[in-house]
Amino acid sequence: MAKTKVERVGGETETSDADFIIDRPKFSEGTWVSATKDFTYDSQKVGHLRWGQILQLRGYRNDAGLVDHRLLIVMEPQPKSEAVVDKHFPKCGECGRNFINEQQRDRCGELHEMTAEERKMKRRELAHETVKEHAYGGEMPTQVIGE
Ligand SMILES: [Zn+2]
Numbered sequence: 001m002a003k004t005k006v007e008r009v010g011g012e013t014e015t016s017d018a019d020f021i022i023d024r025p026k027f028s029e030g031t032w033v034s035a036t037k038d039f040t041y042d043s044q045k046v047g048h049l050r051w052g053q054i055l056q057l058r059g060y061r062n063d064a065g066l067v068d069h070r071l072l073i074v075m076e077p078q079p080k081s082e083a084v085v086d087k088h089f090p091k092c093g094e095c096g097r098n099f100i101n102e103q104q105r106d107r108c109g110e111l112h113e114m115t116a117e118e119r120k121m122k123r124r125e126l127a128h129e130t131v132k133e134h135a136y137g138g139e140m141p142t143q144v145i146g147e
Pocket residue numbers: 092093094095096097108109112
């Protein structure tokens with residue numbers, strides 16, 4: 001499989017797969033992460049995150065803390081672009097959010113159909129099954145990496 005030179009966050013070039021970056025530094029602005037529960041990350045710009053939602057860190061001071069507490073999990077390897085995320089991960093047809101897996105995407109779809117009160121109940125359910133149910137490692141499309 002063809003290897004390509006890619007831009008690294010620090011400005012260096014690195015050999016990597018065409019769609020993913022293997023060793024991007026963590027906790028920088030633009031680092032791709034996924035949410036392990038529903039919570040508000042950046043109320044002005046990102047808004048309320050949903051379980052499994054894929055997003056990019058915005059470079060805030062508490063980014064590392066959110067990762068340490070596993071509210072956000074750094075995606076490894078890192079997708080190179082939004083187009084790569086769209087290509088490899090399920091997307092909610094209603095709001096356009098991308099998710100790590102289809103269960104999370106389907107849940108987003110269900111939340112759109114609910115009243116505010118029903119959504120609150122649904123989120124309470126999730127509180128008991130967050131982090132342990134959210135393994136990211138094995139879920140990646142590994143066939144495109146390291147071939
Ligand atoms: Zn949605």
